[in-house]
Amino acid sequence: RCLPLSMANTTGWEILCPFTFTADWNGGPSQDDITITPERPNPHLHHFVTSHFSRGVLTLHPQYLFRTPPxxxxxxxxxxxxxxxxxxxxxxLIETDWLPFPFTMNWIFTRPGKVTFQKGEPFCFITPFEHRKVETFQPVIRTMESNPNMKGQYEAWLKARSDFNSRLASGDPDAAREAWQRFYFKGEIPEALGAAPATHTNKRRLKSPRVG
Structure with a gap:
């Protein structure tokens, strides 16, 4: 029910493991210090997953060549x-608007040991990103007092949130039935201090890839 997490989870596409394998890192710095074993013998194992960069880095190949708009x-x-x-x-972040060769997806062990990737488990998540536009942003730090409307909305939310949490902690039956406030989920602003934005969304369904 955490909307920011749900939106992040659905803002992109998962690339899934085609088969199950286990990678075992002994903690050493060389390529040979990672052993990769498929659940069943698989002639395509090393076309998909390798120890390429050494130092505990496991390399997987999405096996797609991507092309994005300029x-x-x-x-x-x-x-x-x-x-x-x-x-x-x-x-x-890869410049797929011109790159004529594929990229790899890399994972790094956090400690020596074994990890298993299951068939159908996501090993890569891709999201198109208009990276040139982000360079045009100029972050600005201001006080809340510089925006009285936002300050009023924030204080109204804070009051409503504090009151709700107090009632919930004291066992208030209405608060218990409500369980959690839904201002953000519903795109609402407390105390009718402003209209809900027309751009608010609480569900995202991206198009499935098609052939051709």
């Missing part, structure tokens, strides 16, 4: 909020 790149990393014990996905 100015758009591809942000590639692990699936958002998908935690995997013992290994951490690395994140890269």
């Amino acid at each position: 100015g758009w790149g591809m942000l590639a990393g692990g699936a958002p909020n998908h935690v995997k014990d013992g290994i951490q996905p690395l994140v890269g």
Whole structure:
């Protein structure tokens, strides 16, 4: 029910493991210090997953060549909020608007040991990113007093939130039935201090890839 997490989880596409394998890192610095074993013998194992960069880095190949519109790149990393014990996905931003060769998805072990990637488990998550536009942003730090309307909205939310939490802690039956406030989920502002933005969304369904 955490909307920011749900939106992050659905703002992109997962690339899934085609088969199950286990990677075992002994803690050493060389390529040979990672052993990769498929669940069943698989002639395509080393076309998909390798120990290429050494120092506990596991390299997986998405096996796609991406092309995005001019100015758009591809942000590639692990699936958002998908935690995997013992290994951490690395994140890269690739200029797929011109790149004529594929990129790899890399994970780094956080300690020596074994990790297993299951068939159908996401190993890469891709999101198109208009990376040139982000360079035009100028971050500005201001006091709340510089925006009285926002300050009033924030204080109204804070009062409503504090009151709700107090009632919830004291066992108020109405608060218990409500369980959690839904201002952000519904795109509402407390105390009718402003209209809900027309751009608010609480669900995202991206198009599935098609052939051709």
